[in-house]
Amino acid sequence: MLKFFRINEYKVLAFRILLAYFFYFIARTLFYLYNSDFLKVDNFFDFLSLCYYGLAFDTTAILYVNLLFIVFSILPFWKNTTIGYQKFLFYLYFATNIFAYSFNFIDFIYYKYSLTRTTTAALEVVKHETNKSTLFLSFLVDYWHVFVLLILCTVLWIYLYKKVNVRNLVCIKLVPYFVFSIVSLLLIATLIIGGIRGGDFQKSTRPINLVDAGKHVKKINHSDIVLNTPFAIIRTLFSNSFRKPDFLDVNEVIIAEKIQPIKQYANNSPTKPNVVVFILESYSREYIGAFNSILKVK
Template sequence: MDLLEVNSIMDFLPLCFYGLIFDTSAILYVNILFIALSILPVFKNTNQGFQKFLFYLYFGTNLLAYSTNFIDFIYYKFTFARTTIAFVSVLENETNKATLFWDFLLTYWHVWVLFLLFSALWIYLYKKVTVKGFVPTKKRYYFGFSTVGFMFIGLFTVLGIRGGQYEKKTQPINLMDANTHVKNIAHVDIVLNTPFALIRTLFSNHFSKPNFKDINPQVILKEVVPIKQYHNNPVTKPNVVIMILESFSREYMGTFNKNVKIPNYKSHVSFLDSLSQHSMIYTNAYANGRQSVHAMSSILAGIPSFKDAFTSSPYPKQKIESLVSVLEGQGYNTSFFHGAVNGSMGFLGFGKILGIDNYYGRTEFNDDSQFDGYWGIWDEPFLQYMKRTLDKKKTPFFATAFTLSSHEPFLLPEKYKNKFREGEMPIHKCVEYTDFALKRFFDEAKKEPWFSNTIFVFVADHCNKPYYDEYKKTVNRFAIPIMIYKPNSKLVGVDNDLAQQIDIYPTILDLIGYPKPFRSWGKSLFDKTSVEPFVINSTGSVYQFSKGNYICTFDGKKVLGFYDKEDKELKNNLIGKRNAEMNALELKCKAFIQDYMERVIDKRLATIQ
């Protein structure tokens, strides 16, 4: 509950009450067939054979749904959102599902023991109720009363699925409706339950054109500026290397927390802290998504993911203008390095869509003695392999590495178990190991001729379970580091403006002096005049749009709240004190969403129109 902090029991009880609405809906969804078969006006529904069938039907569906809540006891701390059907997109490309499953069973054995105990109690209580056999003597009355009962119960079942609002709703309640019952957006996940979240997203496609009445092409051009062009730097062709760091919350990095005033703060990245003294760092940066599958499209193509991953939607198979395509047009060789099983997370498939020349994974590494037993090759040997591969590349090259060792189940190579000790949280030792792996990479890379003419970008894919209270705040659950390093250059300093993953694509093109216009929802982090800094992301049910002095929460149809930019917990809703800046923020948020949906759905991700 430290991730969903509630101030008092009086705040918690209303959340539980409103949660009953969604619990009831989920229970009725799961049991709709059981209910129908139980109340059908037939004679055989009371005999032992039929009741035995109903027993297996009841527990087959209910225990499956019940187990998903226990899964979220574990999974929620990694995603900060109720699990939806989009979770399937995370697993569909993994070949080690069985290994991960058994590891989670062992690691979180207490969760599964609790599930089994409650399930056993449930079955015991069910069997305490017996249904006596019954054969009606007056069939006309039996069928008459049974039919009325069937219709009456059916009506209340539909009413329960709709959240008790039959006349006011044309559709059953969905995840968005939970937002109407909370003051703090994070508490939506207390009101919701996982079976409901899974069922209501099972057949949904959240990619649809909103068609806001106050948004037109002219408004989009002005507010979103979807076409960028920069003339700040001369045309050059340095190598570009992007390091996407698995689960590297901004919380772990000392130089990014100098002014945060966290009591007894401890950094876990001695190398990156040292390198940051010679880099440009962005201390107010955020991820555009919640999972690894969201990061690749955000960083390389400037395409964020909101409720669902763009790469798992029906729309990624189209021509996409991206950092990859633009740099290839400038004569760059492009590579992607990820030490997992080839195809994991869908990176290989999306890489092909973007046009990446070479993909290097566990197959190409070809030495399973360095396999961690779960996800892939340990970061240290794999980054050394990446360095040796880059040594053979013709310059200029563009390479992306996606690390993996700072990931559940948080293991270390045997030889480093005494070097990196358990910190306040299991992930801390793994973050320190990845930081060490990066140091080893740099120690070797700086010996090579290509190193001095290379722009290095460091960015996290998403955050992990926070330790400090500052990073438990709703907005800071997306807080990541962004750092740019070029050896012996003037790219040194601290920028406290808002920044996000989708800004990396235009920033690189600005730095290399790319002279042509290109499609980008992000902005160059060095552009301080044409587009004001902003950040957009989604909790899975609500958009969060930050710009200027305020944060706007938006459910896709209407504004839920405005908050002061310092109110990272989203506690004090200012919607009743609207001003001109808030109205402008709402307009920009809606314009962004509409242009995003239209370009994705209409397959205009490669056009500058």
């Protein structure tokens, strides 16, 4: 009888989603340890309080990332418990989760330069870099320990995931199976909507965003502990992009009229100093010969 209710499937699904919460907690802890000089917390209990408030933002990110996985886990295909289907869910789960989860690890290092969680604005800047592969290799070499931590978390995540499996049950009576599955689907969909919005269904509130993290902290920079990077990227995905200005309406006549770069001065200065102005668009490592001895730049 219980196999009609798919109790085992829903228990395993809940366990797999809770695993994501556990590893987001690990990522938040590591994020703080890497940036404790910028995010000083008075004591351990204050840190736990920030983690508690971060659950709402973790919920939104986890539900967005796992939306397809949840849908394919609860749809009444009556063959959901087979080995082949569970293997498909395994790859879907980790392909989406590890991709999103890895952005947390980027902020272990990048935060000290930006002092904020990474959003799509930062990704837009990287997108236009012509040496992305060089930057990635440099990051990999300089901060290898971050990649090691990501690999260790991934291995542990996979290990724990495989510890709890769905029992392979064959459903014969399809009518009660489908009825209960549809009812469960509607209930779970309602909970997902509430979770994505931030944990409530009040009409007066909008889905939580980055600003809401500041409501739970005494120091504004602690909001970055409450947040997580996947949430920051998802919430700014279509609202924080650069726009290329259109100057088609500006012609040479208007430019000549409005802009007059050549100036004539008659101050009869006794000396004529030679002034040279250097305008540097970027003063990063790749443009300094002393930091690129391997390239033999002089």
